[in-house]
Amino acid sequence: MDMPAPDLGVIARKARILARLRGILPADAVIDAPEELRVYECDALTAYRCPPLAAVLPRTTDEVSRVLRLCREEGVPVVPRGSGTSLAGGAMPTADSVILGVARMNAVLETDYENRFIRVQAGRTNLSVSGAVEAEGFFYAPDPSSQLACAIAGNIAMNSGGAHCLKYGVTTNNLLGVTLVQMDGTVVTLGGPWGEPAGLDLLGVVCGSEGQLGVVTEAWLRILPKPEGARPVLVGFDSNEVAGACVSDIIKAGILPVAIEFMDRPCIRATEAFARAGYPDCEALLIIEVEGSEAEISEQLARIRQIALAHDPVEFREAADEDQAKRIWLGRKSAFGAMGQINDYMCLDGTIPVSSLPHVLKRIGEMSREFGLDVGNVFHAGDGNMHPLILFNANKPGDLEKCEAFGAEILKLCVEVGGCLTGEHGVGIEKRDLMGVQFSAADMEAQMWVKDVFDPKWLLNPAKVFPLGVSAGRRAG
Amino acid sequence: MRPSSEAELAEAVAGARGPLLVRGGGTRTLGHAVGEVLETGGLSGVELYEPGALTLVVRAGTPLAEVEAVLAGERQRLAFEVPDLRGLLGREGVSTIGGVVAANASGPRRVQVGAARDACLGARFVDGAGMVVKNGGRVMKNVTGYDLVKLMAGSRGTLGVLTEVSFKVQAIPEAEATLVIEGLGDAAGLAALRAALGSPFDVSGAARHSGRSLVRVEGMAGSVAYRVTQLRARLGGDVTVAEGEESAALWREVRDVVPVRDKPGEIWRIVTLPTAAAEIVAQLEGEALWDWGGGLIWLVLPHGKGADLAAAVAGRGHATRITGQGGPVFPPEAPEVAALVAGLKAKFDPRGILNRGMMG
Ligand SMILES: Cc1cc2nc3c(=O)[nH]c(=O)nc-3n(C[C@H](O)[C@H](O)[C@H](O)COP(=O)(O)OP(=O)(O)OC[C@H]3O[C@@H](n4cnc5c(N)ncnc54)[C@H](O)[C@@H]3O)c2cc1C
Ligand SMILES: Cc1cc2nc3c(=O)[nH]c(=O)nc-3n(C[C@H](O)[C@H](O)[C@H](O)COP(=O)(O)OP(=O)(O)OC[C@H]3O[C@@H](n4cnc5c(N)ncnc54)[C@H](O)[C@@H]3O)c2cc1C
Numbered sequence: 001m002d003m004p005a006p007d008l009g010v011i012a013r014k015a016r017i018l019a020r021l022r023g024i025l026p027a028d029a030v031i032d033a034p035e036e037l038r039v040y041e042c043d044a045l046t047a048y049r050c051p052p053l054a055a056v057l058p059r060t061t062d063e064v065s066r067v068l069r070l071c072r073e074e075g076v077p078v079v080p081r082g083s084g085t086s087l088a089g090g091a092m093p094t095a096d097s098v099i100l101g102v103a104r105m106n107a108v109l110e111t112d113y114e115n116r117f118i119r120v121q122a123g124r125t126n127l128s129v130s131g132a133v134e135a136e137g138f139f140y141a142p143d144p145s146s147q148l149a150c151a152i153a154g155n156i157a158m159n160s161g162g163a164h165c166l167k168y169g170v171t172t173n174n175l176l177g178v179t180l181v182q183m184d185g186t187v188v189t190l191g192g193p194w195g196e197p198a199g200l201d202l203l204g205v206v207c208g209s210e211g212q213l214g215v216v217t218e219a220w221l222r223i224l225p226k227p228e229g230a231r232p233v234l235v236g237f238d239s240n241e242v243a244g245a246c247v248s249d250i251i252k253a254g255i256l257p258v259a260i261e262f263m264d265r266p267c268i269r270a271t272e273a274f275a276r277a278g279y280p281d282c283e284a285l286l287i288i289e290v291e292g293s294e295a296e297i298s299e300q301l302a303r304i305r306q307i308a309l310a311h312d313p314v315e316f317r318e319a320a321d322e323d324q325a326k327r328i329w330l331g332r333k334s335a336f337g338a339m340g341q342i343n344d345y346m347c348l349d350g351t352i353p354v355s356s357l358p359h360v361l362k363r364i365g366e367m368s369r370e371f372g373l374d375v376g377n378v379f380h381a382g383d384g385n386m387h388p389l390i391l392f393n394a395n396k397p398g399d400l401e402k403c404e405a406f407g408a409e410i411l412k413l414c415v416e417v418g419g420c421l422t423g424e425h426g427v428g429i430e431k432r433d434l435m436g437v438q439f440s441a442a443d444m445e446a447q448m449w450v451k452d453v454f455d456p457k458w459l460l461n462p463a464k465v466f467p468l469g470v471s472a473g474r475r476a477g
Numbered sequence: 478m479r480p481s482s483e484a485e486l487a488e489a490v491a492g493a494r495g496p497l498l499v500r501g502g503g504t505r506t507l508g509h510a511v512g513e514v515l516e517t518g519g520l521s522g523v524e525l526y527e528p529g530a531l532t533l534v535v536r537a538g539t540p541l542a543e544v545e546a547v548l549a550g551e552r553q554r555l556a557f558e559v560p561d562l563r564g565l566l567g568r569e570g571v572s573t574i575g576g577v578v579a580a581n582a583s584g585p586r587r588v589q590v591g592a593a594r595d596a597c598l599g600a601r602f603v604d605g606a607g608m609v610v611k612n613g614g615r616v617m618k619n620v621t622g623y624d625l626v627k628l629m630a631g632s633r634g635t636l637g638v639l640t641e642v643s644f645k646v647q648a649i650p651e652a653e654a655t656l657v658i659e660g661l662g663d664a665a666g667l668a669a670l671r672a673a674l675g676s677p678f679d680v681s682g683a684a685r686h687s688g689r690s691l692v693r694v695e696g697m698a699g700s701v702a703y704r705v706t707q708l709r710a711r712l713g714g715d716v717t718v719a720e721g722e723e724s725a726a727l728w729r730e731v732r733d734v735v736p737v738r739d740k741p742g743e744i745w746r747i748v749t750l751p752t753a754a755a756e757i758v759a760q761l762e763g764e765a766l767w768d769w770g771g772g773l774i775w776l777v778l779p780h781g782k783g784a785d786l787a788a789a790v791a792g793r794g795h796a797t798r799i800t801g802q803g804g805p806v807f808p809p810e811a812p813e814v815a816a817l818v819a820g821l822k823a824k825f826d827p828r829g830i831l832n833r834g835m836m837g
Pocket of ligand 2: 497501502537559562571573574575576580633634637639642798799805
């Protein structure tokens with residue numbers, strides 16, 4: 001993975017830059033001791049690491065503004081950071097950069113149940129947003145599996161999804177407004193609790209911009225009343241094609257489950273060995289969850305059963321009680337851990353049209369044999385967001401490179417069938433050099449214009465998202 | 478000009494000598510913009526429709542009615558409930574799907590599913606220099622690169638000319654019902670809407686006009702019946718229930734602003750906090766149609782009330798004048814936001830030829 005050569009001028013001025021940072025921030029908000037910087041070397045894409053010049057942990061929007069203005073003056077790149085759970089290397093620093101972490105900005109600023117929103121500081125974790133409104137019967141819908149740790153800041157930057165986005169949408173559909181600090185220190189408010197912008201939808205383009213347009217310090221989020229209940233069913237098939245057809249029929253019938261999850265045989269076997277959830281040994285397994293009152297759940301499940309049985313499943317298992325519901329989810333929830341038990345793994349995130357599912361799974365199986373690396377597939381089947389997990393051995397020379405080459409081939413396949421490189425994890429550094437597979441030069445140019453406007457000097461997280469060759473002229477300037 | 482392909486359209490924009498007025502349906506020319514008319518109607522037709530994946534890809538000049546008919550053939554629809562504002566605006570003609578996206582249209586169901594922006598998965602457009610750009614795609618989850626689709630939705634043709642758009646569509650539910658609540662004043666009637674939206678009963682419409690509050694639920698028959706019973710028990714007032722087509726008719730009226738559209742005066746569209754909705758209207762003494770639980774107000778005011786309205790809404794939303802002398806007036810942006818908007822316009826349309834003067 002190439003990163004741009006650090007600016008040696010900046011590194012030479014390190015002492016002065018730190019002194020200036022200490023001049024505008026409380027003493028405990030500036031970190032430069034090598035052992036303390038270690039946690040900022042990487043995010044959850046741990047294969048790539050680099051210690052930053054320094055890390056700062058401001059507590060207010062005003063402090064963020066001062067830091068950014070100073071760094072701009074000094075020509076120092078800034079890498080915003082939430083909780084560092086990005087799987088794409090979005091929060092990985094360079095040696096000449098300052099990490100700006102918002103973890104200390106985690107307060108709830110306002111909850112308004114009548115108007116159904118919450119305003120939080122952006123460092124607050126995803127789960128604790130729902131936690132703050134739970135007692136009143138509300139929740140925040142986007143629920144990435146990392147929700148215990150990841151911050152709203154990172155969710156907004158990556159436009160993160162979750163298991164329930166089939167019904168509730170992803171971050172961008174639940175974000176009402178932000179306070180954003182631009183690289184020159186300007187503080188702007190985009191959107192607001194009323195949810196529709198008066199003019200251009202700048203909020204819509206900030207969401208998913210991977211920390212390249214500004215630092216988000218506060219956000220208004222839509223909160224929803226919690227449904228009365230939820231229940232999953234498990235359906236096993238002996239063919240991926242049939243499982244795919246079943247998903248399509250459920251969707252066509254107008255039933256809107258909150259989640260339709262898919263696991264293939266390698267994944268089922270791995271999780272069985274690990275978690276013993278009692279899954280059938282079959283080629284494809286669906287977990288379908290519906291919501292509502294008891295009567296509504298029964299009504300939906302009856303319809304789903306009718307559709308599923310028409311496809312001749314090897315197993316159809318309804319959860320009779322809370323305990324059985326947990327067991328149905330157990331295997332799915334332990335899938336990543338189970339695969340990790342077997343070996344190191346790389347988690348991909350491409351999206352495909354649901355209709356291409358059987359073809360893509362077949363091709364991945366063939367490629368797995370060609371590369372000599374095992375793959376397990378877990379999958380948000382309702383929306384086509386795949387998570388192939390490629391197993392490799394990090395201690396075996398050449399295995400990581402082979403795994404990355406295999407991953408790249410899978411992502412190219414996703415684009416070829418009409419899908420995309422990343423459905424929810426973001427581009428970061430991981431998929432940066434594949435952007436040309438999905439986008440033309442003009443497509444990327446138009447995206448980079450937005451960065452030109454928000455951050456003319458390209459100092460915010462500059463080495464991400466766009467292939468280095470494509471962004472070279474701008475980063476230098 | 479009426480190009481018949483994306484390439485022709487790109488050529489026309491690149492070769493334009495002066496300002497262009499982008500027109501979809503061809504009959505809804507807005508007040509302020511000037512220039513040679515560039516019609517998109519030549520780019521028409523469905524590119525791809527996969528009902529089992531809820532995806533539709535369609536050329537931007539396709540009439541909305543055609544899109545709706547194709548979807549209805551599979552018992553599906555655009556979830557965001559596109560309003561037909563021809564009556565309000567006093568225009569005739571045929572809306573195009575590109576115009577719908579360019580206006581980020583939305584109807585009563587916005588409280589449940591959002592606006593056009595939330596259903597739009599991808600777009601192709603031609604920028605102000607004639608460059609063809611694609612963004613997003615046809616799959617439901619996609620975070621590859623920046624989301625220019627959101628930027629284009631609602632940009633009213635000022636950043637580029639849409640040539641193709643793709644959508645996530647929705648199955649038409651088997652049943653719908655509306656609770657019609659009478660006997661409550663505006664403050665209590667709006668509070669009932671907020672209570673309904675704060676309940677777990679998945680309300681898909683919450684509006685008020687002519688002294689009645691309306692609450693809609695949609696879904697499977699048993700579920701609709703259950704939620705009607707639950708809501709009826711929680712909301713005050715005298716409740717009657719409209720079902721099926723009778724319910725649908727009530728929401729077409731709200732969607733198309735029928736209850737206030739023929740009243741004398743200027744019509745304003747106010748987006749605000751539901752809890753401010755009763756007070757804003759009481760303060761200005763206009764006649765109102767409230768939608769989105771009070772978050773949207775269509776308000777009829779006499780000429781010259783703009784300043785009073787701006788004061789009443791300040792800090793809690795914004796107001797656009799839709800009808801009245803000189804055509805629509807969009808609210809001004811904060812200076813730092815205006816600077817970003819100007820910067821984007823300069824990049825996407827360096828010659829400033831697309832719908833010049835439209836959004837202020
Ligand atoms: C086990 C595991 C499971 C996961 N499951 C999911 C899942 O189900 N769905 C999903 O979508 N993702 C998932 N992720 C990925 C990750 O959790 C998300 O991308 C998350 O949103 C990152 O949040 P963070 O706070 O950790 O951000 P970080 O990793 O700190 O940063 C992510 C990006 O956001 C930028 N950023 C951070 N803070 C700011 C700010 N204040 N202003 C502007 N930009 C900022 C960074 O520069 C970086 O580009 C998973 C990750 C792990 C490790
Ligand atoms: C002042 C005003 C406010 C409105 N507000 C709303 C609203 O809040 N919600 C709502 O649902 N509807 C609103 N509408 C109605 C909305 O314009 C129509 O729903 C829809 O745009 C009709 O499509 P059309 O083809 O007739 O568009 P037109 O009337 O031809 O065009 C509408 C706008 O979109 C632009 N446009 C058209 N086609 C393209 C294209 N292919 N690429 C780029 N730009 C294009 C036009 O230049 C124009 O700015 C409003 C209309 C007006 C006049």
